[in-house]
Amino acid sequence: MSLVNVTDLTVEFGSLHAVDGLTFRLEQGAALALVGESGSGKSTVASALLGLHRGTGARVGGSIEVAGVDVQAASDDELRRLRGGKAAMVFQDPLSSLDPYYAIGDQIAEVYRVHTRASRRAARARAVEVLDRVGIPDAVRRSRSRPHEFSGGMRQRALIAMALACAPGLLIADEPTTALDVTVQAQILDLLHTLREETGMGLLLVTHDVGVAAESVDEVLVMRHGRAVEHGPVSAVLGSPAQPYTRELLGAVPRVDAPRGHAEVPEKPAEAVLEATGLRREFGRGKRAFTAVDDVSLTIRRGETLGIVGESGSGKTTLGRMLVGLLEPTAGEVRYDGHARVGVNPAVQMVFQDPVSSLNPRRSVGESIADPLRARGEADEGRIRGRVRELLERVGLEAAHYDRYPHEFSGGQRQRVGIARALAADPRVIVCDEPVSALDVTTQAQVVALLGELQRELGLALVFVAHDLAVVRQVSDRVAVMRRGRIVEEGPADEVYDNPQNPYTKQLLAAVPALDPRIAAQRRAARRELAVV
């Protein structure tokens, strides 16, 4: 009997077909990844396996059998026994997925008692046991902590511990590492791997990241628009994809090990447009004060791209905001064109991470793009509209989009609007703060390509701030690696990536998931060594 047997599954929300005729199986102890971009229906499948759509108004068709339970026909009680007992789920965002008000140990114990009727004391003991099992140090004490007292990685471990509590046969992991830093992601993937080896449970991994899938599973099912595109062993699908979409998907994935395509080394360094010396920024006062950026000096030259890479909390966003003048440094200065500068300067623009919050939802995109023009004193309505139309077309949108509102655009389109707005100020430098991290890989590739084009065309200097090492390598001439507010290593991109000097840089690079399962296994071994060292 298969662990999971899904036949002709359809899930409809109103008129939307989220999943459309999907069929797959998962054998006991096997691991399958559902891979797809946003909107492909992969998470919906995961929820459907536990019958979570019951009572929500969604229509579920086809048959679902999980651990011997017919999910469609099961009674509420049977379903409750299945959930967490026979199949457990790990969610994407570990902070919001745990109750902020209760101790983690208590939450695990509660789940355990629902399924076992164990005593309170026994349940607590079990909670400590599983927390220990997933590598929480000092599990007895830490089990009394609340979620916010844990780091992101620890929280994800705790969620996995909750999943393990009742020793289920199936673990469903829905984007389990998406919210995590790359080094933590590697640890969690390693943990899942070890657990699977030891307990022999099946794993259904839902992810948008092909690399993560390559690291973790035996089989891959690529989804798009609710349908299966390609299904097969991981090495086959990723190594020699049969379907065009799969190929497109793989092609769009930036490679950390591939040098930048058009790397052309200028003969002599161009003049510096933006210089930062001894930048320092503190937040808070008194006991809670902490230094986000500490003594950072940088030079950005005309026409070049400086990549700034670092994990969350490394201070890279703060640095980016100081460069454009949105934040005043506590110490040090930013010089533009050789002159010390205070406050914002339209010549230094920014493209923001979140395409949703960076556009005013109540103003048409044309108006937003026109802002720098109007602020500059341009009053001729015709000229403004003309210039905005031109910019819209330049970033790959239509001139007629002027009067549309942000919610009418997709994420990638909105990011293009953001770029057009930055361009409207005729900038010489654009600081891009995680410009593509919220986008699907295929969109990501397009936006990266657009930025490259614009740079060449307009001679812009770009500062590309990102956590994704591969993307940064793809776009950067030079790279600075940040950790705890300081730059630990800086140099030409290829040098830093191919021959890292700093141990932290090495650790980062080792943590990047590889697309080839064999390399992934080697890396895993390498990580163990690094960890030992």
Next chain:
Amino acid sequence: MRQPSVIARRVAAASVSLVVAAGAAACGPEDNDAKAAGGDSTPHKGGTLTVLNSNPQEDFDPARLYTSGGGNVPSLVFRTLTTRNRENGEAGAEVVPDLATDTGRPNKDATVWTYTLKEGLKYEDGTKITSADIKYGIERSFAPELSGGAPYLRDWLVGAADYQGPYKDKKGLSAIETPDERTIVFHLNKPEGEFPYLATQTQFTPVPKSKDTGTKYEEHPVSSGPYKVVSNENDGERLVLERNTYWSASTDAERKAYPDKVDVRSGLDSSVINQRLSSSQGADAAAVTTDTNLGPAELAKVTGDKDLAARVGTGHFGYTNYIAFNPTIKPFDNAKVRQAISYAIDRSSVINAAGGSALAEPATTFLPNQKSFGYEPYDLFPAGKAGNAAKAKELLAQAGYKNGLTVTLTHSNAKDFETSPEIATAIQDALKKAGITVKLQGLEENDYSDKIHNVKTEPGFFLAHWGADWPSGGPFLAPIFDGRQIVKDGANFNTGLLDDKSVNAEIDAINKLTDLDAAAERWGALDKKIGEQALTVPLFHPVYKRLYGKDIKNVVISDWTGVLDISQVAVK
């Protein structure tokens, strides 16, 4: 299971009192007029009388009290040289001896008054009451710390105008002599035939100098009356009085003092008081109120219920509500305008606004309609029931206001049905028919009182009222119409700013009379004479109706106070 038991207890109590009610209805006080206290069942000593009041007895110092005849609750504790006769109706408007052996012996021109104290008078601690204590009590009422009393002592006693009381001025008042322990002599500036009335006020209460604690004295004033204060919580909010064992009925013909204990609870909403008195459950069966009248709404309910109607005490207090004119302000300088307004008044509307015919009687005279005031009926500008708009228009036309007139009527915003918006709007509505457009100017109480009693800010046309300090024409007419009582730099009550030599002379002449009946007659005549000037439009005299609990006996309501006399009631 606490709740049911308590509720059960309440229900039981309620049914018990229903039986009592039935008994009371059979032989209760049937007549709510003058001789209400029937000989139905003789009152007995004992029990606890509950008093439900809205205003706390914040002032309980005899120096600070300003209540006609010493008030109700205070008169249980304070005895004075003279006091009011505790009888129903007209007889109750007489002054009788209290601590003194008589109502005072004047010299020939009534400028010196001599009193002798009864024998065997004692305070609650058994010490003797002396004439020096009465002198001291009067002296301390001059202290600015203890202000609040009536102005007469300061005006009448020789050399008292600038006296600041015994705390600052150790020499004392030379106008009062105490030749021996039982004799006290008062020397006055001018003849005052009504001095016996003044001697009823609480300033004439003996205060033992050794027990005086200044402003703190009111927390526990030393009793000379039948009850003493055993507890005084929150500045008079809850008072418990018990028998003063040193008081002797043989020296006090006025106070009956039937109950053993008096429990005064105040700070209650007036509608709650009336509701409690009508329900009359538990301790409320032996309850009265000394400050809450029945309002129109409650009256509407009470008159429909025979049992309740039998428990209403009705009384008349010398009091007039009127419209005042300031003749220095146009157009009220024109007597024709004032007369026109007098003609146009719709007294039935006004009376309805004041609570209806049961709570207000139409007034066409300034003096209250009681004999002791010297009431002489007159209606100089007959307006009929609903106002004589035609006559008013005619007068206005003569005065040069053919096309009508717009005036501003000032009133207070107090919810008192006297100078309140209800009355003002009734007048506004009535004058409309006579072509007079009235704009209303409602002032907050303090502001109102400040403005109308200040000659500089006094409006031209406003609502006012006047009550008797004692049931006689003197204190009713003199402050309002005596030209020498116009106060330029303080509280002025002569709002018509009348300074008429013949009026002033007549007031002086009447004050010389020590025959109070003869004086009354001349006050009545003077009232009519002043009325011709149309400086006021009398509107109505209020009627007081108050509920009392079903166990209350011996209800006495005099014309002096118009309300039930707490010293007479019995609860057994």
Next chain:
Amino acid sequence: MSAPGASGARQFWRRLRTQRAALVAAVVVALLVLVALAAPLLTAIEGQDPTTYHPSLVDSARGGVPIGSFGGVSADHWLGVEPQTGRDLFARLVYGARVSLGVALAATVVQVAIGVVVGVAAALGSRWVDQLLSRFTDVIVAMPLMIMALALLAIVPSSFPRPVLVALVIGLIAWGSIAKIVRAQTLTLKGLDYVAAARLSGWRTWRIAVRELLPGLAAPVITYAALLIPQNITVEAALSFLGVGVKPPTPSWGQMLTAADVWYQAAPQYLLLPAGALFVTVLALTVLGDGVRTALDPRAASRLRVGTGRKREAKA
């Protein structure tokens, strides 16, 4: 992604229309406003006015209780007459609607105006400005509303139009909570990237406040204001109860209630009419306010901050 505003207006109506209770409430409110506006017309149809006394219609001997059944209901007086005065109750009720609704609405406008100005200024100003304004807001919140209203209403000369004064006083005293809400919301909006983008465009602070922040404040402010209106109606009634509200002969529901509460037993309809009117109005306005809130969805603002991919805490 849904957002109110220029493009959101249609969505707002669409979402409001789906709530049946809110629609009914909206109709009731519209009717009440209509009645208030048409008060002179309605009373003219009835042939009465709110101030004329009818002494003959009340029983003077019984405290002035209306003669006839149901408080003197007749063809001339549709809802009977007022005890003591005999004034027409229908006329007083419909004219009272003008005062009650008008005062509540005007007070709300004042509250919102002050609250928005203070809240935005505190959120955008320097640390000191924020400290000062926030502290001042605390002071306002900590002051007993009724007491200050009593004092303020006593200070102002009575020549000042009373309904305007009452509205002003309520507005001037009770803006603390809306200022707090606006400040918090402005701080949230201020952290959003589109405000940063506007700064990078070179706009000055005040223009950013007007163009970028105020529209974002509309949803929470409208929501809160919708709930303030019924509250203010009750406050006006309470002030009348304490004797400092709108002055006679201007009728207001609060004042009618105050005069009527003792008549509960003798002339129940006198109390029930204004109480019922007040009840219906507050109920309708509250339900409508809830509907507006649901339609505007206050959580839209917080959802703006949630990206679709990696979440990171903004430290700036």
Next chain:
Amino acid sequence: MSGFGGFALRRTVGAVVTLFAISVIVYVVFYVTPGNVAQITCGPRCSPAQVQQVAEQLHLNDPLYTQYWHFLQGLVVGQDYSTGTSVEHCSAPCLGLSYQSDQQVTALILAKLPVSLSLVFGAMVLWLILGVGTGVLSAWRRGRLTERLLTGVTLAGVATPVFVIGLVLMIVVCGQFQLLPFPQYVAFTDDPEQWAWNLLLPWLSLALIEAAAFARLTRAAMLETLAEDHIRTFRAYGVGERSVIGRHALRGALAPVIALNANNFGSAVGGAVLTETLFGLPGIGQELVHAVNVVDLPVVVGMVLVIGFFVVVANVVADVLYAVADRRVVLA
């Protein structure tokens, strides 16, 4: 807990500043309120000379800043005053003497405060039970008839002025059916049972008014929590709906309820004027209205300060409880 120490210090300073500002505002506002204080105190028939003496006695002729300075002095070092026969000391913090009754304002407040606190505390318990209970029920039964009924009932509470609810309750319960005595305040220390029975109706009236806000807040906060990810987690782990609602969703609503409660408690101490007036409870609110009417400035200032104190303290308590209820919040 040095973090808490810093918090306490900051909030104390903030509270003092706030109360100081309140006292200044009240002083100024009542100073310009019409009404001749000396005349009111002295009595309507007092002569100008007498009024002048009384004004001297009460220091009413001093300029405003001098009067205010005396007030501050009294607060810090106390003040001496004469009863006529002796000199008494009003020890710090002395809020002065009532113009009208010559009582120490502090004593007056101490006498009235238990009444107001009794009223508000009891009402608070009731409004929490009624409000939160209703909120939980309507969040649980959302969209069904139960919820609509409950919503209607709580809205009825909001929509009816307290003086109408209170009066009708009193007439029906005490008058018509005589289930309870007409409320009159009995001190808790005298007779706890009578205390409770007498306060039951005032409690109920006040609670009915306040409960609606809590019901709405609880319901909204619970629905919001129910939409959160962690609720999905527990559902995905087979935890029953009862536990999801009663344990996890309710917990999420706790913090806002605490905040609202502290806020309302503070303002209700002085804000229950109508309830106190109606039921004749000799509390702060009733006394304050009386003092306002007779322009008894020391009493007004003292009482407003006490009310302000409760509001400020309640807000601090709310913040602390909020932080306790939601450990993620940092006290600042």
